[in-house]
């Protein structure tokens with residue numbers, strides 16, 4: 669089974685938790701895409717009714733509308749459920765997210781969900797956060813070189829995300845600083861320190877937020893809860 673088929677398997681398991689009338693947080697990325705498509709399919713087939721989406725990126729907003737999901741902006745009401753991919757999943761379901769650049773809208777949305785469900789293929793599982801993936805940190809454009817200097821004092825390996833001649837710009841008009849987390853780092857303390865760093869808008873650390881994860885491997889989908 670190829671990776672795309674695994675991502676779709678995980679997404680389908682999560683979409684089975686969506687009920688008619690739910691307000692659903694729609695994640696971003698190559699795995700969340702399958703969840704959005706499946707919700708659209710179920711609405712078209714009459715298997716779900718009255719579902720409303722809150723999109724975590726411009727791309728997911730566009731896709732949701734294309735597949736027939738009504739989309740609303742985020743407001744203070746809780747969401748019934750949110751479905752999203754991740755870049756790393758630790759055994760306690762702490763996550764790294766944001767390699768796709770959507771971390772801020774994802775965190776704003778998913779923190780308001782009664783149930784936040786992660787969907788992934790098995791390559792995203794790690795024993796310790798930071799094992800495989802860099803940590804994306806969204807920073808304000810104004811004064812970004814000063815912010816980067818402050819961040820390098822905490823995470824010296826980090827660098828501005830710059831795929832071409834220009835820095836990568838998020839949907840919110842900000843930049844991203846990607847940094848490796850040194851082994852043995854206290855992740856909760858790191859999150860506090862980063863959030864207290866002037867110029868940082870938010871980080872890709874999603875700690876204590878996920879209720880469960882559906883992780884697909886060639887021999888089937890495993891349902892994980894925090895341990």
Ligand SMILES: O=C[C@H](O)[C@H](O)[C@H](O)COP(=O)(O)O
Pocket residue numbers: 695696697698699700752753754755764765766767768769770771774
């Ligand atoms: O900004 C992107 C998001 O955090 C994605 O959920 C994450 O990068 C996982 O994406 P994918 O499912 O494409 O691996």
